[in-house]
Amino acid sequence: KAYLERIKEVEPQVDALISITEEYALKKAEEADKMIQDGNINDLTGIPVIIKDNMCTENIRTTCASKMLEDFVPPYNATVVENLSNLGAVMVGKANLDEFAMGSSTENSAFKTTKNPWDLSRVPGGSSGGSAASVAADECAFSLGSDTGGSIRQPASLCGVVGMKPTYGLVSRYGLVAFASSLDQIGPLTKDVTDCAIVLNAIAGHDPKDSTSVDKMRKKDYKEFLKEDIKGIRIGYAKEFFGEGLDDGVRESIESSLKIFESLGAEIKEISLPYLDYALAAYYIVSSAEASSNLARYDGIRYGHVATNYEDLIDMYMVSRSEGFGKEVKRRIMLGTYALSSGYYDAYYNKALKVRTLIKKDYEKAFEDVDVIVGPTSPTTAFKIGERVEDPLAMYLADVYTVPVNIAGLPGLSLPCGLSNDLPVGLQIVGRHFDEGIVLNAAYAFE
Numbered sequence: 001k002a003y004l005e006r007i008k009e010v011e012p013q014v015d016a017l018i019s020i021t022e023e024y025a026l027k028k029a030e031e032a033d034k035m036i037q038d039g040n041i042n043d044l045t046g047i048p049v050i051i052k053d054n055m056c057t058e059n060i061r062t063t064c065a066s067k068m069l070e071d072f073v074p075p076y077n078a079t080v081v082e083n084l085s086n087l088g089a090v091m092v093g094k095a096n097l098d099e100f101a102m103g104s105s106t107e108n109s110a111f112k113t114t115k116n117p118w119d120l121s122r123v124p125g126g127s128s129g130g131s132a133a134s135v136a137a138d139e140c141a142f143s144l145g146s147d148t149g150g151s152i153r154q155p156a157s158l159c160g161v162v163g164m165k166p167t168y169g170l171v172s173r174y175g176l177v178a179f180a181s182s183l184d185q186i187g188p189l190t191k192d193v194t195d196c197a198i199v200l201n202a203i204a205g206h207d208p209k210d211s212t213s214v215d216k217m218r219k220k221d222y223k224e225f226l227k228e229d230i231k232g233i234r235i236g237y238a239k240e241f242f243g244e245g246l247d248d249g250v251r252e253s254i255e256s257s258l259k260i261f262e263s264l265g266a267e268i269k270e271i272s273l274p275y276l277d278y279a280l281a282a283y284y285i286v287s288s289a290e291a292s293s294n295l296a297r298y299d300g301i302r303y304g305h306v307a308t309n310y311e312d313l314i315d316m317y318m319v320s321r322s323e324g325f326g327k328e329v330k331r332r333i334m335l336g337t338y339a340l341s342s343g344y345y346d347a348y349y350n351k352a353l354k355v356r357t358l359i360k361k362d363y364e365k366a367f368e369d370v371d372v373i374v375g376p377t378s379p380t381t382a383f384k385i386g387e388r389v390e391d392p393l394a395m396y397l398a399d400v401y402t403v404p405v406n407i408a409g410l411p412g413l414s415l416p417c418g419l420s421n422d423l424p425v426g427l428q429i430v431g432r433h434f435d436e437g438i439v440l441n442a443a444y445a446f447e
């Protein structure tokens with residue numbers, strides 16, 4: 001009830017939510033009370049959570065911040081939602097996002113722009129901007145976001161909270177509305193690293209309903225990695241991180257963070273990721289190609305927006321899609337369709353896949369010498385609302401440090417590491433595949 005009160009108080013300023021699920025939350029909280037009375041209690045019993053509105057919630061509207069799905073009510077829960085629900089977590093709302101998770105500021109939402117709680121004239125980042133802002137504004141104890149190219153870590157950085165994208169395959173994508181299936185991954189946004197480990201415990205694990213979910217992993221307790229001691233851990237920083245476009249204030253925070261790691265006993269090493277420069281280009285080809293295919297299902301027949309005025313079947317598809325999708329989504333569909341078309345497939349899509357392999361190899365090589373790689377999450381702090389809407393390329397640059405991590409499928413965590421002009425700066429820690437433990441260990445010691 002206290003969180004629902006808080007939502008009513010701050011939501012008019014922050015606009016983090018597409019739905020407030022009050023009735024559901026009160027019912028769920030009663031169930032949690034009952035669980036506690038029965039002695040059936042765990043870390044998440046009764047804990048209020050907000051879910052990004054691209055994860056399916058049974059009988060609760062799931063819009064992807066798109067007119068296309070404005071009235072879509074899924075008949076089932078995403079696996080992560082089901083997991084949290086079984087533990088007694090209480091969903092209090094569904095968070096705003098960039099339409100279909102395409103964007104870095106929530107300005108591509110068809111419904112509203114979320115404001116950064118640190119400065120309401122600035123963006124919270126995106127696409128999980130509503131999820132990050134809702135944690136920063138205390139509308140929930142934690143939230144879930146999805147990250148295809150940085151959409152958990154970049155908003156976490158801009159809103160001063162902890163956000164983690166797990167290794168591709170660790171968390172089930174079942175019930176997450178697909179953007180780019182080979183890159184999408186769900187993860188927690190939390191107040192601190194301990195909460196991050198708790199939420200990861202709840203959502204990680206094999207799911208037969210997601211064919212890319214990994215099943216040979218032994219289930220880990222991520223809380224066991226929350227140790228102050230990082231003596232001897234080898235931390236790499238890539239010289240390529242400190243190039244053009246990085247704000248001075250962000251650079252200073254990252255440099256002093258490296259010194260803190262050193263004073264904690266870690267060994268700091270310079271590494272090189274030579275193909276980093278090509279990551280954004282490869283990402284926008286691969287993700288748009290996959291998006292153009294995934295979004296083909298919105299044809300006005302199976303579900304979603306249906307046009308009322310049309311001439312024949314083809315026209316119905318066209319008018320439904322023209323009306324239902326926003327500008328950025330259309331831009332990606334066109335880009336992706338072009339990259340996949342015969343004649344251009346080899347020049348764009350296949351080439352991007354080759355670059356993807358080179359970037360993976362860069363990381364494999366780097367991880368021969370270091371245990372984690374540390375650097376900035378985002379090149380700048382939160383920018384002003386409206387500042388980049390007319391310039392998609394400037395917007396895409398917000399993800400320069402996060403997309404390579406998705407391309408390689410690695411785990412990455414962003415945690416607050418200081419302020420620049422009174423705005424939070426995020427530090428990104430990246431680990432080897434399924435090495436979330438050491439990432440959490442480094443983050444916990446730093447925090």
Ligand code: GLN
Nearest residue numbers: 101102103148149150151
């Ligand atoms: N900002 C990136 C994009 O627009 C990443 C989005 C995401 O991770 N969902 O594609």
